[in-house]
Amino acid sequence: MLLGFSGLMAFVVAFVPTVPDGRCGPNAYSQTPAEIAAAVRNNIWSLVVVAALAAGVTAWLKRGTVTRDSSERPTVRSVVVTVVCGAILLGELVLFLALRDRFIALSHDIAAGTMVAGVIAVMVLSALRAEDRHRGAGAGTVYKRIYIAIAVALAAALGTTVLAALTVHGFDHLVLIAEVIVIVLFATYWGVQTKELWDLRAADGLEARPTQGVVE
Template identity: 35%
Template sequence: MLIRTTSTQRTYRYVRLTILAATLLLAVAVAVEEITGGPLPSLSAAYYTPAGPMFVAGLCVVAAAFVALSGRSVEQGLLDVAAVLALVIAVVPTTVESPACGQSVRCVPPAVVPAVVNNGVAVASVVFVGVVAGLALSIVQRTISRGVVLTASAITLLAGGFVVWGSVSPTTFLPLAHNAAAVGFFLLIGAVAVIAAWRPQRAPRRFRPAYAAVAVGILIALAGLGATLVAAIAGVDVTRPVPWVFLGESLALVLFAVFWFLQTVELWNEPDPRLRT
């Protein structure tokens, strides 16, 4: 029996599958680097390896896909904000140990800073233009709402905050921005999973335990990463012999993939499978 689908339905299917594909792309690139280049101290450190282009590309694809999942729900607003954070994670790398760091043990190497500035300006420009274009379209199409305005305002404040931070205090921005964006990103994904699990009109009952497990797992992963950060500040090596940061980030990435797999399965046959309002 031929099951007919609408173009909208197929589009949303492909967007969610694209998120899964981008996650797989990043994971495979990092796995290959682990095998051929040796253990990485963290997942984010892949930026400095041959896996770097796939790391950046995967995050940019995820950000674009989040924006493509149009809708007016709370979840969609959270994902729009998460898209901005994904771009920050992509273009502002984590710190690494390098002789170029001078007195600091870890830093973003000076040779990388021009790329961070160039890419950061490009990303900020696209975000601000996107906010203006999105508001203009919502006005023309008469879909403007309080949620749209709140989301646009949040994105503008977030992007503007990163721009001001990087401009005023690059010495704190470069070592901290990546981690700040990563924590915010996974907290937002966890929040979306919580909404999917505990709002009775959202996910079918059989999906709720899985969404709840994803949310709890992300919180555990973030708590673990927070503990490693405190330990690192205290002078403990959290990358050897057990790469705790890498394991925590990998767990968060796996849970991210699980969440989007659940979303894809749950909404596969929805006639208009947007995140529900």
């Protein structure tokens, strides 16, 4: 859920530009406000249509495959996450439909902030479940600490960057530095998680082999 939400916000970040920077003067790549508004309108409508189709196809594919069990109810955490993500998406959609100028002015920053918050939340939730995945083994504690460290590093690095942009005169590379930080630390998280999943697969394979041998 959170990764899907962060991915959707990443599309909004890509489709809605930041505030135009006119310091370089007019050039072949300059766009008027009207051209920017037209591009944003086209991009976001395309995203809305594709997201709606993807949601419909996903629901159709899952139709009849989910076994309903009264004992399996959504946790409070999953309900809260779903409500928060849904509220943000609904707010973005309302801005786009009713207040197009405000959407163009604010949506990039809102989407970028919530995307990063979603990524950090994914790291923290993965850390909280690490020991369960490893059934209490020492490796679960190690991965838990690594995921928490990456999440804290991401939050701290972005916070420091924003603080520098607000307080240091002449600091005008906030977006570029923030994007590099997110890419590097998320890639680190992805690499660590890949290693963890390999370890889990290897452990499951070793546990399964004696049983398979007895059956054969």
